[in-house]
Amino acid sequence: MNNFQFHTALNTSSAKEVFSSNENAKFLSGGMTLLPSMKHGLIQPEHLIDLCKIPNLNQIRDSQEYLIIGATTKHDTVANSDIVKSSIPGLAMLASLIGDPQVRARGTIGGSLANNDPAADYPSGALALKAQIVTDRREISADDFFTGFYSTALEEDEIITEIKFAKPVKSVYEKCKQSASGYALAGVFIAVYPNNEIRVAVTGVGAGVFRWKEAEVAFLASGTKPVLDRDDLISDLHAPSAYRVNMAQVLFNKAASKIKNN
């Protein structure tokens, strides 16, 4: 790895100050993507600002309407949280399917969302669950947050502080795991809200997470197989796009029948 200076931030304002007073700085959360990217020389920051020692950024709490998860909360904490399991079981399931135990012990929800890997799990949960991404300066709706391949609406020096998930009536996440990396070859999150509001979000299939509108319609008109046709489908050595599309349809059916049978 290249040389860099390591900074420990104790609050978001000092983190931003270090960021703005140095060239080529990066925020560090769990480091499960950032550190491997640095080892490969894909990025070579000169300053790393660790956010994980900022107090209260790793809390999980329940309000009437929202489940609120702090940005530096580890995947394993979300997967095993009684609050998450009881209010949004699909989200606890999603967290339990990320990577492997050691990765879940370090990776964070804020890091995953800020990175917006097209095959990451959390973006699909955030999009289906009408999340509000809370930062040091504003709230961004998940509908506006994910802007494509590894890109988000975050400003360069903007820090996610917490994520507010709108509590659904029902939620299920189904995933086909790439067995070496643990990333999703396809992942489908279904959230059901009152008045037949259905939100289906898909990861691992397109260049970024997306709402699958045809599936939302098909969920209510049971028996129909939703079409998935996009011009940004992923095709790589792990799986061609036709396989991923087919898996998304299979996973959607699985998730839908779980919701309907419970």
Next chain:
Amino acid sequence: MQIKVNGQSHDLAVQDNALLIEVIRDQLQLTGTHNGCDTTQCGCCTVLMNETAVKSCTILAKQAEGASIQTIEGLAKDQLHPVQQAFSEEHGLQCGYCTPGMIMSTVYLLQRHPDPTDEQIKEGLAGNICRCTGYVNIIKAVKSAAKKIQDATI
């Protein structure tokens, strides 16, 4: 920086870009923790950090400042730890390169699931790769270790 390893406190001068595994192996000379893939896949470098299994090749030493680390060297007291004993008896290894990581992940798994099912063992060791033995004897070893620990606490 301050770090506790196997119960012993250390005050070390550490490079900002040093990985935890480099401090463990090169500075503290605890070479039982192995560096396999260096890409967060194989789990050979697994240690316990504040009682949680983590891959020490993908943590900066500075991120572990103030933490309590346990490595394979810290397990045996007067005799082998039950998990080490079980891996030996059940022949849960061949070349042994992955074994320190397998054992540290098993210790972590058994803290959470003292009597694990096959599924829980597979899931608990999903972050550790063995390229020679296959996993049958490793699963046997984990079950045997669980029994040893339970018998010892009765």
